[in-house]
Amino acid sequence: MAIIFERPRSLTDKPFHYCPGCTHGLIHRLIAEVIDELGIQSQTIGVEPVGCAVSAHDYFDIDMQEAAHGRAPAVATGIKRVLPDKIVFTYQGDGDLASIGMTEIVHAATRGEKITTIFINNAIFGMTGGQMAPTSLIGQITTTSPNGRDPNTAGYPIRVSELLATLKGAAYVSRVSVHDVKNVSRAKKSIKNAFMTQIEGKGFSIVEVLSTCPINWGMTPVEALGWLENNMIPYYPLGEFKVDGKEVSTK
Amino acid sequence: MGQKVLIKGTEAIGEAAIMAGCRHFFGYPITPQNEVAEYISKRMPEVGGCFLQAESELAAINMVYGAAGAGARAMTSSSSPGISLMQEGISYIAAAELPCLIVNVMRGGPGLGGIQPSQSDYFQATKGGGHGDYHLVVLAPSSVQEMIDLIMEGFDIADQYKNPVMILADGMLGQMMEPVELVPKKRIPRQLPPKDWATTGCDGSRQRNVVNSLFMIPEQLEQRNLVLMEKYKRIEENEIQFEAIGIEDADAVIVAYGTMARIARTIAQKAKGLGFNIGIFRPITLWPFPYDAISKIAETPDIKALFSIEMSAGQMVEDVKLAVAGKKPVHFYGRTGGMIPSPDEVLNYISKILEVR
Numbered sequence: 001m002a003i004i005f006e007r008p009r010s011l012t013d014k015p016f017h018y019c020p021g022c023t024h025g026l027i028h029r030l031i032a033e034v035i036d037e038l039g040i041q042s043q044t045i046g047v048e049p050v051g052c053a054v055s056a057h058d059y060f061d062i063d064m065q066e067a068a069h070g071r072a073p074a075v076a077t078g079i080k081r082v083l084p085d086k087i088v089f090t091y092q093g094d095g096d097l098a099s100i101g102m103t104e105i106v107h108a109a110t111r112g113e114k115i116t117t118i119f120i121n122n123a124i125f126g127m128t129g130g131q132m133a134p135t136s137l138i139g140q141i142t143t144t145s146p147n148g149r150d151p152n153t154a155g156y157p158i159r160v161s162e163l164l165a166t167l168k169g170a171a172y173v174s175r176v177s178v179h180d181v182k183n184v185s186r187a188k189k190s191i192k193n194a195f196m197t198q199i200e201g202k203g204f205s206i207v208e209v210l211s212t213c214p215i216n217w218g219m220t221p222v223e224a225l226g227w228l229e230n231n232m233i234p235y236y237p238l239g240e241f242k243v244d245g246k247e248v249s250t251k
Numbered sequence: 252m253g254q255k256v257l258i259k260g261t262e263a264i265g266e267a268a269i270m271a272g273c274r275h276f277f278g279y280p281i282t283p284q285n286e287v288a289e290y291i292s293k294r295m296p297e298v299g300g301c302f303l304q305a306e307s308e309l310a311a312i313n314m315v316y317g318a319a320g321a322g323a324r325a326m327t328s329s330s331s332p333g334i335s336l337m338q339e340g341i342s343y344i345a346a347a348e349l350p351c352l353i354v355n356v357m358r359g360g361p362g363l364g365g366i367q368p369s370q371s372d373y374f375q376a377t378k379g380g381g382h383g384d385y386h387l388v389v390l391a392p393s394s395v396q397e398m399i400d401l402i403m404e405g406f407d408i409a410d411q412y413k414n415p416v417m418i419l420a421d422g423m424l425g426q427m428m429e430p431v432e433l434v435p436k437k438r439i440p441r442q443l444p445p446k447d448w449a450t451t452g453c454d455g456s457r458q459r460n461v462v463n464s465l466f467m468i469p470e471q472l473e474q475r476n477l478v479l480m481e482k483y484k485r486i487e488e489n490e491i492q493f494e495a496i497g498i499e500d501a502d503a504v505i506v507a508y509g510t511m512a513r514i515a516r517t518i519a520q521k522a523k524g525l526g527f528n529i530g531i532f533r534p535i536t537l538w539p540f541p542y543d544a545i546s547k548i549a550e551t552p553d554i555k556a557l558f559s560i561e562m563s564a565g566q567m568v569e570d571v572k573l574a575v576a577g578k579k580p581v582h583f584y585g586r587t588g589g590m591i592p593s594p595d596e597v598l599n600y601i602s603k604i605l606e607v608r
Contacts, residue, residue: 042454047317057461063450065320065462068343071313074305078317078325079450081301082275086452104313107306 008032010041012061021214021221023178024052024120028059030178030188031091031118034195035062044087045079047072049101051093052126070101073108076115087198089116095125098134098158105164105206112169112203116194119160122211123232130216134158137235142216157235161208165241171203173242177210177233179225190240202244210236255430260395260420263431264354265290267402268326270435273352274300275325277314279307279333282366283422284356287328308333312340312353319349320462322449324406328354330422331372332363334380341415342381346464348448348479350409352402353387354418356425359589367589368422368510373566376419377538384476386483388416388490389537391508395429400436401535410443412486419537421562423510423591483539492535493544501530503605504548506571507560508534510591515560517594518601525598527607530554537567545574554579555605560597561585580604 007013010032016025035041041062048056050069057064067075072090080088097105097119108115124142125131132142132149135157139148149157165173172194176187187209194205210232212224219227240248258266264287268276276295278288288304295302301318305311311327318325329337334355344351355376359369376389388408392398398420405416453459466472494512497519498504505515512533519529532548534541548554556579559568568583575581584600586592601607 043452045321045450045452054465055467057463061459063453063460065317065450066347066465067316068313068339071309071316071340074310074313075317075320077303077310078275078277078314078319079321080317081303081314082318082321082323082325083451103306104310107310 008036010035010061011059014058016059017055018052019215021212021224022052023211026178026184027118027120027187027209027211028056030184030191032060033188034192037192038195038199040087040195044089045083047076047079047088047090049090049092049096051096053091053093053120054127056091070096070099071104072096072101073104073113073115073117077108077113080113080115084114087116087195089118089195091118092120093126094119094121094123094133094135098160106167109164109170109204109206110167112171114198114201115204116198117206118191119206119208120211121160121208121236122213123157124213124216126213126216130213135160137231159236161206161241164206165247168245169204170206170242171245172197172205174240175208175210175236175238177228177238179210179212179228183238193243197244254432256433257428257430258395258433259286259428260398260425261286261356262290263395263399264328264402264418265294266433267399268352269294269298269300270433271324271403271406273324273326273406274298275318275323276301276327277303277305277311277318277325278327278329279305279311281330281333283358283425284328284330284354287354308336309340312337312344315351316340316344316347316349319344319351320347320450322446322451324410326352326354328356330356330358331360331369334372334375338381341387342383342385343464344415345385345387346383347462348413349415349462350413351415352405352409352418353415354420357419357421359587365589366422368562368591369587369589370421370509370511370562371564371566371587372419373537373561373563376417377540385479386486386538388412388414388486389419390416391419391535391537392424393509393512393533395424395427396431398424399431399433403435404438407438407441407443408490411441412482414482414486419509421510487539490536491539491541491544493541494533494535495544496531496533497528498530498532498548498551500528501554502527503556503558503601504530504532504554505558505560506532506534506545506567508537508567511560511562514592514594514597518598521594521598522601525602525607527605529601540570540574542570542574545571546576549575549578556580556582558582558584558601560592562591563587
């Protein structure tokens, strides 16, 4: 019998620890498939965040470094400056990247650091139990915004892709979602574009992936996918913002 | 003998790092050590190295983490408030067992403090600074030449033990110019282990490498700590360095490091004129601290007292007291805030205690 579907080589056989319905595992798989297809497994070094993906080195079958909270772009910078011919990527959540690590990501982008960032935006702090994130939506109920995020006291959700797209050093910036099959396949294409941007030495690349957190959102996995589509996408429009260093006009 | 050149302490730090084979420097501006980065920004490209001005000290130390984890000789340099910001990264570097060099050109604190020389980061450097059970190897030069030598040796120590090494200098040493030999000093030959743990990309010819400090299972984390503690014990057994001058016929001994150890020499000379002998004990490694050597000095019958002389409110004196363990009186004299004790004021203090007329 012919094998028509199997685990990507760049993933280990360790079962994911992620919660039922969480899309981290799916996104891990997309990255691993891209690494396999580009044939760069032996050339790739990953940097994992503090957050739910803190043990991503259990799953990616590549050399990896665990960074302190928010510092993955700085750690990746250090690696890339030592190994300029290797492929270096960071995998970061919204607390890690958009809250405590905002300085590091902005400066890695503006330096045009030739690294790739996969930014998981699920609008909440997952690992610590569902606190408000910088990307939590207005009115979103979390354990630290029990009455819903109030912009008068908690400000407004940050649109990271739009912000980074203004920086000249950011060569590839896109936002994708994984709430249905069509978007999963677009997400993979975008991740591949980001890695290609790095391989071709064009500058910094980032893919923001809208992701679900059913447990902390208090929903079933299917409800969560629907909530993402109906609430997150209107605020966080999908599409490519920068390609090859040039701004793309979004629909 | 190499040719002598006149060089400023901070620039000597940069040149010594390059001589030691360091090709990756990450730093953020802070007085009084800006010449380190300025010098290296000019020199690194000449030797094919990387100088990167980071967006903050937080970023700088984490770039060092990444670069060291990728197998490079990496370093950063800063001054007290900047070193405080780096403590998180330093704890992670120690936990992940990455070799690197960190220079602290100390200035007066606490808080923003001032920009004049100080030794008030002794506790931070030798007792942890960041969270968790860990140690840096802390080297304290007292001349520009020694700064050069210790930077070169520091990189070797870091590589041998897979441990961060700190050069604890002060604004005085950083800003003074001295004639030095800019040639690699004869270094103790060390067996430097291959960096087969570095994340350089895994082609399947070895196990893949993970640089990590996370151990969620208590039994595993304790094992990890035991491995570190065993390493620290080896460092304590093998790496203690100090200089002892005139201890044999001393009536009292000054314990001082860095700039204060230089001032101690003048104090000892002046004491002779008053008819008594002061010995000088200068720890070169502040961690591991030379407890045993000081303990032996305290057992010398003719020595009446020990004096810890510092540009701080009294930090190293705690280690001196631990070493002396009540066998002799231990006194402290220090100034803070960037004030440097003059030989006369220290001598005056010592004379009163020893009741020298």
